[in-house]
Amino acid sequence: MQSIQTILAVIVIFGLLVSIHEWGHLYFAKRAGILCREFAIGFGPKIYSFKKNETVYTIRLLPLGGFVRMAGEDPEMIHIKPGYEIGLVFNQKGKVSQIIINNKSKHPEAQVVQVERIDLEKQLIVEAYNQEGELVQYEIDEKAHYIQDEQATQIAPWNRQFGSKSVGQRAMAIFAGPLMNFVLAVVILIAYALLQGMPVDEARIGDVTNDGVAIAAGLQKDDVVLSINNHSLSTWEEMTSIIQEHPNEELIFEVEREGETLIIPVVPEVREGQFGENEGFVGIRGPTEFSIVGAVQFGFTQTYMFASMIFEVLGMLFTGEFKLDYVSGPVGIYNYTGEAAALGIFVLMQWAAALSVNLGIINLLPLPAMDGGRLTFIGLEALRGKPIDPQKEGFVHFIGFVLLMLLVIVVTWNDITTLFM
CATH class of the missing domain: 2.30.42.10 (PDZ domain)
Structure with a gap:
């Protein structure tokens, strides 16, 4: 019974923390006009997915976080070269709505053409030879899809890509994730104070x-x-x-x-x-007392207190007092969540708020593969007046992600050995 309670508590808390974090990225990215291809909770193989508007919402197997895949952050996977035969499907306005890359026989409604030139980012046109051998220019709808192996993917014109937006818009889309974790912590603690009473x-x-x-x-x-x-x-x-x-x-x-x-x-x-x-x-x-104004004040002050405690631990890295036991990986957090759940819903609420603040701060650290690392590159771009080479930035984030995973493994091993000692 205890393990079931712990599992449910972990699913609810981590689902909430990761969802609100990624929703922050999604909301402000969409406000900036960025095409968001996927909103994912977890990593690895998909367990469940559905599509709403332009975004695929997925739950993945490994509960180690989440991500929002924005157009332009990764190189577009489709490369159509001159001489390649593709199928074109048109909408009611006469614009190309679907580009059939292969398996054209499964799309008898498509007009097969031979590509001379295609631009899916800026001009949104395809110049191609039709069945009569005439060179024709076709307009591509900005929300057109290309179909490859029967999988539809929306094209990403330049104005819908992450890199086309201003420094401020991109920074806000990245910063919004950690920001939402701080907001969530404040809301949880306000609810705690309204239900349990504000400490006196x-x-x-x-x-x-x-x-x-x-x-x-x-x-x-x-x-x-x-x-x-x-x-x-x-x-x-x-x-x-x-x-x-x-x-x-x-x-x-x-x-x-x-x-x-x-x-x-x-x-x-x-x-x-x-x-x-x-x-x-x-x-x-x-002792406690009940007050709406006091509850709001408690939400902000307690969030600040949690943040101060986390920065105090991080400060130990520079003073030499830091110990590996001060941090926990998935196993340790799972164990502590179970202990908090056993002490009741109000202790669990405080623990969830503390975890949310922790997630927000850790993500803002200027480390590769973290939101703070991405913000650092955007800040350097603002200072230099031009962006860092995407390949170099991508390599730095990849190395940072590998090191982060190694740290998670080390911390998790420490959690396991501590748990069974």
């Missing part, structure tokens, strides 16, 4: 959980903690800091309950902290 920084117990020592020690919901070990308290942060700093040590809680002052000894359990160190844990939740 008071030294008061909002609730007592069943998985800690607080309930057995006698702490109760709405107890106001006046002091711990004679250290006066006024905020939740002060109280939790003392608890975390004293695992397996007796702490004397002075609490106020219904106008009465009580002395309650508590020994925090030892739990693993964020960076692998031991921390004290007693099993209490903070």
Whole structure:
């Protein structure tokens, strides 16, 4: 039952995070007039697909991310040379709507011609010899398809290609993916605060959980903690800091309950902290209040806090404090998602928001094959006044993708060994 719950949680969370990220790319690319050939969740072989308007929406086998395939990002695969025989199908306006590359016998409605010259990007014309041997110029519809091996692919005129758009339009189409992850995190956290209540920084117990020592020690919901070990308290942060700093040590809680002052000894359990160190844990939740304005504020401030924590970890790369245990691959994230799901929907919502912020930041790092790497090349183009050679850029992204996959393998192996140690 636990594994089914984990699998469902992973599918929902990763489906949501990747979908909203790729939707950001798709929406702003389409707004710029770029032809988006495919919107994919996952990589590898297709499991399911359907086409709507100009875009094929697919779910693929390997759940390691997703992509939006924009026209012009990869070289167009069709090359029709002079002397090649093709079939032409015309629409009601007399323009070419289909170009039959092979298997022309399956398209008796097509007019077979011999190509002299064809331009599918700018002029949208084909000059060809008809059956009577006359050289005729045919206009090609800008939404025409070429049919190869009975697979239809829409042509991509230059004005529909990624490279034809302004630096700002291309940058926005790339930046929109990570941006949507930050937006999603804010929305999830606002919903969390509206449903669960917004945390209040008071030294008061909002609730007592069943998985800690607080309930057995006698702490109760709405107890106001006046002091711990004679250290006066006024905020939740002060109280939790003392608890975390004293695992397996007796702490004397002075609490106020219904106008009465009580002395309650508590020994925090030892739990693993964020960076692998031991921390004290007693099993209490903070106080909350319900407010629409406060919930919106909480959504933004908590997103900022998650981002700060991630940048703190990344900063350790430069200070030498970074450890491989601070990052997780698919196996580690799967395991943590299962733990979050077991603790309830509200913990899972916070975990999803944290993952969304993490996905947004990691994608914005100026690394090849990442959105940040692509933005770096667009920025260099803006500074130079001309684009980088597409082949050189493509080679850099390919090398970056290979290194990224190697890192995923290393981190995943570390997750597996940690999981079974």
